[in-house]
Amino acid sequence: MGIYAMDFALKFNHSIFSTPYPPKPSPKCRFLTARCSLPLSSDGAATGLAERPWKVADARLVLEDGSIWRAKSFGASGTRVGEVVFNTSLTGYQEILTDPSYAGQFVLMTNPHIGNTGVNFDDDESRQCFLAGLVIRCLSIKTSNWRCVETLGDYLAERNVMGIYDVDTRAITRRLRQDGSLIGVLSTEQSRSDDELLEMSRSWDIVGIDLISGVTCNAPYEWVDETKSEWDFNSDGRDRDTYRVIAYDFGIKHNILRRLASYGCKITVVPSTWPAAETLKLKPDGVLFSNGPGDPSAVPYAVETVKEILGKVPVFGICMGHQLLGQALGGKTFKMKFGHHGGNHPVRNLRNGRVEISAQNHNYAVDPASLPEGVEVTHVNLNDGSCAGLAYPALSIMSLQYHPEASPGPHDSDCAFREFIELMESTKQAA
Numbered sequence: 001m002g003i004y005a006m007d008f009a010l011k012f013n014h015s016i017f018s019t020p021y022p023p024k025p026s027p028k029c030r031f032l033t034a035r036c037s038l039p040l041s042s043d044g045a046a047t048g049l050a051e052r053p054w055k056v057a058d059a060r061l062v063l064e065d066g067s068i069w070r071a072k073s074f075g076a077s078g079t080r081v082g083e084v085v086f087n088t089s090l091t092g093y094q095e096i097l098t099d100p101s102y103a104g105q106f107v108l109m110t111n112p113h114i115g116n117t118g119v120n121f122d123d124d125e126s127r128q129c130f131l132a133g134l135v136i137r138c139l140s141i142k143t144s145n146w147r148c149v150e151t152l153g154d155y156l157a158e159r160n161v162m163g164i165y166d167v168d169t170r171a172i173t174r175r176l177r178q179d180g181s182l183i184g185v186l187s188t189e190q191s192r193s194d195d196e197l198l199e200m201s202r203s204w205d206i207v208g209i210d211l212i213s214g215v216t217c218n219a220p221y222e223w224v225d226e227t228k229s230e231w232d233f234n235s236d237g238r239d240r241d242t243y244r245v246i247a248y249d250f251g252i253k254h255n256i257l258r259r260l261a262s263y264g265c266k267i268t269v270v271p272s273t274w275p276a277a278e279t280l281k282l283k284p285d286g287v288l289f290s291n292g293p294g295d296p297s298a299v300p301y302a303v304e305t306v307k308e309i310l311g312k313v314p315v316f317g318i319c320m321g322h323q324l325l326g327q328a329l330g331g332k333t334f335k336m337k338f339g340h341h342g343g344n345h346p347v348r349n350l351r352n353g354r355v356e357i358s359a360q361n362h363n364y365a366v367d368p369a370s371l372p373e374g375v376e377v378t379h380v381n382l383n384d385g386s387c388a389g390l391a392y393p394a395l396s397i398m399s400l401q402y403h404p405e406a407s408p409g410p411h412d413s414d415c416a417f418r419e420f421i422e423l424m425e426s427t428k429q430a431a
């Protein structure tokens with residue numbers, strides 16, 4: 001970590017140190033004093049993350065546009081190819097690392113300081129990290145959190161995930177915003193030439209690949225865990241009837257399941273290829289189509305399953321599930337320039353006019369103009385006007401392009417789960 005980063009860390013933590021902000025001239029000396037007195041040998045050695053004087057740039061990120069970004073590696077070593085996307089979340093890197101929707105992608109965090117809260121036992125959103133790698137500006141040399149059990153670097157190394165730091169994430173983000181998503185190759189292998197890595201990046205594409213088959217579960221299972229009481233922020237689900245929900249796992253995040261359970265659902269999670277007929281045989285009150293990685297046009301089998309279920313039971317689609325619903329209704333999806341990835345995207349709920357701050361992670365979107373009459377656009381992304389939610393009341397369909405379960409938050413859209421419960425309730429009563 002450079003002096004700039006340490007200055008940032010100290011300014012950022014000014015309230016902890018009770019120093020005024022902006023600091024008066026004298027604290028400048030205190031920054032340097034603090035930096036020199038960092039206990040590198042004790043804490044540094046314990047975390048394994050101390051920047052040693054001899055750590056030099058040992059990794060390259062080669063983008064398909066021909067740019068080469070030298071960086072320092074942490075986590076696993078090797079060579080990986082993937083699509084580079086930037087995420088603007090300030091918190092939640094553990095949840096992001098374990099969101100299966102990032103399969104095939106390098107996640108670049110725009111927050112310049114990552115790793116400071118380490119990794120804990122509770123925050124994984126799936127059984128493993130499926131992403132291609134992590135790209136960050138500064139790797140925290142210390143961890144500080146009451147739940148921390150491990151450093152970010154150790155966590156990634158154990159899971160064979162590559163990370164790089166000391167790279168100009170701001171410059172790469174500006175390039176992605178200007179030119180759109182880019183494929184990149186990350187490598188620590190000095191034996192590979194720049195040209196070889198560039199060729200690799202240019203001969204791979206995320207479009208048209210079924211990434212869901214690599215992340216879905218192998219067999220159906222029951223899910224019972226609710227949001228833990230110390231974390232629950234909404235008691236809406238208490239004292240309700242129970243609803244039997246089948247959740248299609250296209251890369252499902254655990255917090256979707258926890259929120260459904262907290263709202264009183266009895267959930268069976270099924271693999272992405274689970275036949276619609278088997279689902280209907282179980283006579284569920286509702287079906288959830290989950291989030292998931294990659295191109296929704298590359299999984300026609302999933303669209304067929306959705307089609308067979310529509311109109312027979314209330315359904316809720318989240319992110320990939322929303323895109324598959326859009327296609328099943330006859331609409332089209334398209335790839336966005338650089339997508340939406342972050343925990344701070346404003347969305348307008350057109351039914352009640354309310355603005356929700358939402359967590360988002362998608363590169364594709366449904367084209368509302370391609371949808372048949374009767375399908376209602378219920379939510380709009382306020383950053384670019386793209387479709388953020390759909391409903392088709394005649395067939396008891398609702399869907400969101402973003403994440404109502406957002407973990408670690410924001411929680412503005414949690415009410416979508418209550419709406420799904422109400423959809424199942426009203427359908428039950430009408431039967």
Ligand SMILES: NC(=O)CC[C@H](N)C(=O)O
Pocket residue numbers: 101290291292293294295296318319320321361362363364365
């Ligand atoms: N989070 C998701 O479900 C992502 C959906 C899809 N993979 C996309 O990038 O648009």
